[in-house]
Amino acid sequence: KAGVTQTPRYLIKTRGQQVTLSCSPISGHRSVSWYQQTPGQGLQFLFEYFSETQRNKGNFPGRFSGRQFSNSRSEMNVSTLELGDSALYLCASSSRVVASTDTQYFGPGTRLTVL
Amino acid sequence: AQKITQTQPGMFVQEKEAVTLDCTYDTSDQSYGLFWYKQPSSGEMIFLIYQGSYDEQNATEGRYSLNFQKARKSANLVISASQLGDSAMYFCAMREGRNTGFQKLVFGTGTRLLVSP
Numbered sequence: 001k002a003g004v005t006q007t008p009r010y011l012i013k014t015r016g017q018q019v020t021l022s023c024s025p026i027s028g029h030r031s032v033s034w035y036q037q038t039p040g041q042g043l044q045f046l047f048e049y050f051s052e053t054q055r056n057k058g059n060f061p062g063r064f065s066g067r068q069f070s071n072s073r074s075e076m077n078v079s080t081l082e083l084g085d086s087a088l089y090l091c092a093s094s095s096r097v098v099a100s101t102d103t104q105y106f107g108p109g110t111r112l113t114v115l
Numbered sequence: 116a117q118k119i120t121q122t123q124p125g126m127f128v129q130e131k132e133a134v135t136l137d138c139t140y141d142t143s144d145q146s147y148g149l150f151w152y153k154q155p156s157s158g159e160m161i162f163l164i165y166q167g168s169y170d171e172q173n174a175t176e177g178r179y180s181l182n183f184q185k186a187r188k189s190a191n192l193v194i195s196a197s198q199l200g201d202s203a204m205y206f207c208a209m210r211e212g213r214n215t216g217f218q219k220l221v222f223g224t225g226t227r228l229l230v231s232p
Binding site for chain 2: 033035045048050056088092094104106
């Protein structure tokens with residue numbers, strides 16, 4: 001079974017631009033969560049999508065948004081990029097079955113650099 | 116609010132030796148899940164092991180075991196017979212509401228493990 005895939009793997013943008021990152025979950029997984037990882041703030045939860053609906057959101061400004069499609073693929077968008085948005089963006093998928101061992105499996109990440 | 120604390124920024128171990136990576140947590144929830152992930156320099160987070168708050172036995176997955184002490188709120192990862200490929204960052208994470216499907220993970224700051232020949 002293929003793992004979580006993220007595209008692109010690397011991105012370089014300039015301040016003020018916007019960017020869209022893509023995530024394809026493991027086949028059969030219906031939940032996609034996004035995380036931001038920076039040296040200063042560590043790993044922080046951005047949001048989770050399940051059945052095309054945002055289920056939970058972290059403490060990030062409205063410039064960060066996302067969506068999920070009917071095939072469970074997800075995109076996240078960052079508008080009006082700031083230098084501080086430079087980070088590794090990780091996507092994770094899970095089956096979201098209500099079971100004690102539901103686990104999030106991560107993709108390789110997209111490394112975004114804002115100049 | 117949930118909090119995960121990893122007090123060891125870095126750990127060194129010789130190949131074939133065992134190593135323990137510390138993790139303590141703080142939560143007011145009775146139901147929660149604890150996870151360990153490995154992050155090599157490539158960046159991908161690799162799931163290692165899971166422990167539920169109601170699980171009475173410590174979790175094990177191959178060379179990985181989780182030393183769960185609920186009263187002390189600790190969930191230490193034990194890696195037996197270390198290998199060179201174990202060199203990576205290791206993150207402890209917690210999810211509240213084990214049976215609700217609530218997916219937000221809170222991560223610790225990580226421990227960098229270096230395995231020497």
